[in-house]
Amino acid sequence: MKELWTTVASLMGVWAFSQTLLLAVFPPELRFALIKLFQRLFNCCSSYCYYDITEIEGVNTNELYNAVQLYLSSSASSSCSATSSNRLSLTRGLNSSAITFGLSHNDRLTDVFNGVSVVWEHIVTPRQSQTFSWRPLPEEKRGFTLRINKRDKSYILESYLDFINEKANEIRRKNQDRLLYTNSRGGSLDSRGQPWESVPFKHPSTFETLAMDPVKKAEIMSDLRDFADGQAFYTRTGRAWKRGYLLYGPPGTGKSSMIAAMANFLRYDIYDLELTEVQTNLELRKLLMKTSSKSIIVIEDIDCSINLTNRKETTTTTTGGGDRNSSTFVDGDIETSGTNNSITLSGLLNFTDGLWSCCGSERIFVFTTNHIEKLDPALLRSGRMDMHVFMSHCSFLSLKILLKNYLGCTPDDVETTVLQSLEEVTDAAEMTPADISEVLIKNRRDNKKALRELLEVLRVRAEKNRSGLQRLGADVEEMAEEEEKRALESPKEGGDAAAGGGGRWKGIRG
Ligand SMILES: Nc1ncnc2c1ncn2[C@@H]1O[C@H](COP(=O)(O)OP(=O)(O)OP(=O)(O)O)[C@@H](O)[C@H]1O
Ligand SMILES: [Mg+2]
Known part of the structure; x- marks a missing residue:
């Protein structure tokens, strides 16, 4: 033991001496070149590759850092493969009801992917001096270092990083409370250029609590499951990854409850589109472009939101299709004279069906109505709304x-x-x-x-x-x-x- 300590002490002495020598003898440029050379020599001899993923790149937050952190949180919580982690950090994000685990400062964790072992290290160092920045930077520099054996690098690196991103998104979705968006501000944008306002979505309705024919319910649930797992199917068949539901039936039969149950089942966000607040087809398209994947886009009471009965008339007044305010709805793209509202049937169909409907993916469109007979046949035609669900009186x-x-x-x-x-x-x-x-x-x-x-x-x-x-x-x-x-x-x-x-x-x- 004593000999070991003597060896360590002498090695440290040599290292300190060489540092002092470097500092004293060589000018800074040469010193830098020598360090580089040593590093290269070390890299040649080492059988590992190292990848640094820093928290902040320039002035931007590095998305990959966040993804790695989330991904490792799932491995860290199970903690069985952690090599030196008896201590884990715990965090709860904004809008999140779940607690995530993380690697503590300068801790390591071994992960296994496709049979290959890699090591992650969380490195935290104090930031040297506060350089000029438009926004305050954290006092510590944080980053992850990934160590992969050189021979495994080409085999796993790319797929491993893809896997981490995917896993992180999944965890994010699971942890994050879903959001309910509305376009109630009309066409105006907020400070971040967003036309949608959001609140956490907390509706407790689930398929379990929904009162309807169990066979019909199971059919809808399996349809939703197939949809959510259907990326490969939609790609193979050349179809846009989206699905349309028309829920119809008398008031109070559970149409809105069904939408909430769908969102809770799939863990999707909801965009509640108030059509009466939308002035033009272009605005409708912009709203669509600002929706995210894995979401349900809802137009409730479609027969009341737009006048479907007189859609061929290009009248000058705004007519009511029901008890709500309604906007004039014209077939074709001719703007209605005397009114600034020019949503057209083709505009709405393009929104759900056309080329623009597939910007983004994995989205469900849901229309609800109390009066299916008032809807334009164009909306009901097969292929438009994939599933028509009748919400009936209580059986x-x-x-x-x-x-x-x-x-x-x-x-x-x-x-x-x-x-x-x-x-x-x-x-x-x-x-x-x-x-x-x-x-x-x-x-x-x-x-x-x-x-x-x-x-x-x-x-x-x-x-x-x-x-x-x-x-x-x-x-x-x-x-x-x-x-x-x-x-x-x-x-x-x-x-x-x-x-x-x-x-x-x-x-x-x-
Ligand atoms: N099928 C159902 N299963 C369970 N609860 C229901 C059902 N239908 C209605 N309810 C209850 O009635 C309330 C109103 O239902 P909901 O708003 O879903 O009906 P709706 O069909 O959307 O009505 P409207 O056509 O007026 O919008 C819900 O909060 C829920 O408590
Ligand atoms: Mg409703």
Whole structure:
């Protein structure tokens, strides 16, 4: 042991002496050249390559540094391969609810990729002097050094770095709370030139809580999964990596909840596009260009946002297609005179379908409407919206999900007679999941009372629907009789009237 210490001490003495000699004897230029030469000699003898990835390159943050840090955080947390890391740093980023692990200062970690072992070192040194910069630089210089065996370099370096980037993106997505974007500022941009404003997206709706036919639900989930895993498929088939969903059905049947469930399922951001705030096709295109991959672009109540009924007219007024403010919608690209709004059907279709729709990738377009019959056939044509999903009134299958959500009870927990009665009236009641949720929320502390009240409400609604239908049937019959009587009284007029009456009757039935 003593001999070892003597050797180390003498080596250090030689090193210090040579340093002093270098400093004292050689001028700086020569000194620098000698150091370089030594380094080269050392590199020739070494069987390793070293790559430095510094945190800041010039004045820009080095994205690769962040990616490596995140990537190593997943290896560091499992920590089994860490060679000298008993100490890990913990961080929580902005907008993130997860804590990430990291290598502490000047620690090392061994990683294995494709059977090749590499070593990462986190190097932190104090910054010498604050050089001039437009923004304050950190007091420490941080960087990672990657050590790879020379013989493995060409085999793994590129694919390893790609793998790290991919993994880092995945971790980022997992850790980061997703965002809900809106274009509510109209066409104006913020200080960073962004037309979208965002807030953290915290909607708790999931496919588990969504009350709908389980078969339909499973179909949608597997469609989404196939889409998210389908990069190779979309490339092979030459299709843009995007998918369109049209959700339609009465208010309160869960269209918005479904969008939230989709976003939570895929961990995508949501861009909620308020079409009434968009003035021109060009603005629409710019908004699209500023959306990111792995996102859902939503246009809610499409029939209300734009006037689809009069789209062939280039009128001078802004007409309402529903209860919301709506902008005039014209077929073709002729700008509407008298109004500054010139979104066209082709503009909207280009947004979802055309060349511009594939700037970026992995995006889902979702349109919702309460009135599918009001939509232009061009929007419904096959290939436009890949999936049409009807969100229906609450069925018995959906009701069971709501009972589980709100009362925490399975069918086994409900008395057989009550369950049977519920099954008998649910379809006839034609109540929306939103209506039923209200009844259940109100009575959620008392399951028995909740079920009793729900059954009562469902019965009343079913009865009302039945009598409403009977009244409608009676009205129709009465009208038909009246028409017939008039036709008999005046044969000539009657012929036309009977035809007209038939038309009216047909209209009511249809
Ligand atoms: N299918 C459903 N499953 C679970 N909850 C639902 C469902 N449908 C509606 N709800 C409940 O009702 C509320 C309103 O539903 P939601 O906003 O999703 O309906 P919508 O179809 O988007 O209505 P609108 O057409 O008015 O926009 C939701 O917050 C949710 O609590
Ligand atoms: Mg909605």
